[in-house]
Amino acid sequence: MVSLTKDPYPVLVSPLPTAADAMPATLDLFLASVGPRAFRFAEAGLRHRDDALDAVQDSLMRMLDYRDKPADEWPPLFWSILRRRVIDLQRRRRFRLPFWRDNVDAEGEPVDWADQGPGPAEVHAQHEQYETLVQALRQLPARQREAFTLRVLQDLDGATTARAMGCSEGAVKTHLSRARDALQTLMENPT
Template identity: 35%
Template sequence: MGVRKQAGDREFQAFVVGCWPRLMRTAFLLTGEQHAAEDLVQSTLEQVYVAWHRVAAANDPEAYVRRVMINAHARRYRRKLREFLAPRSEDAGLTHEVADTGDRIAQADDRHTLLNALAELPTRQREAVVLRYWEDLTEMQTAEAMGCSVGTVKSNAAKGIAKLRALSGLAETVTQGGRK
């Protein structure tokens, strides 16, 4: 193996180690299932590894990889979105994430309710809400990751937040949480 190839492999490995938790969190929020999230991240990293020289040369390699992951998710679930997002039982939905001890959301008492509410959003609204408010990206970064305009991000995020606010279970949880 050449020196250049070994250096690229070390750089890729360092990137994966540093970004894995964030990529997994985003993938989980997009897919709704831990195993699907792992598959999505792994397949994304396979694609990225093949073109690592191009990805590493990008201004923001993590944003580049996030965009590849969002595109892969959209392709994978475009046809069966409604069926995929529908809860299969009371315990189904976004409830099987492996908690990240440094993640404040993971420590919230009402995580189950929030994740189930998030699962009810259409894909584009979920993507906008997750990237804007969970990943704390700017509108411009979110637009780049989703491959759309800033206006579309604003619209999808606003609609997603409005739907989340309209859900009675989530609204009751927030109200009760404020009184504790």
């Protein structure tokens, strides 16, 4: 099974994939490479670490049914499965819980996502940037948030993003443009 706790600290932008990373040879390698990015996507949409882990794990398990599909179909298929799982969990939560659970520990303190590798000032700055981005993403409509996350943060191409979202490439461009404009405004003037 793929471990999602390998990369517990979020980063703003994932590194650009190399040619070797573009299409893993086996489904297991693909699932191992997509796990941490998928967690960040799910966590941004669900705003709860445990729910995000569950959504990603369910999506990874469902991908095993598509082992015989061609490798170039795995990314859009996986992101579609994960997107639908996140939406399903959001709908269930709205029905059962009228509020969003925040990432807090047992004492009610916010969970610290910062990587302790670099110096304290750099860690703090990265944490603040990430929190600002997450807060801004939470204020976007769902389709804009999905387009931005898949296209920019996950570095998927326009066609793959369109297939994952179930819309045209033109719609992805529109959602992405609106998301960038809104994020620019929100991040310049955080509330």
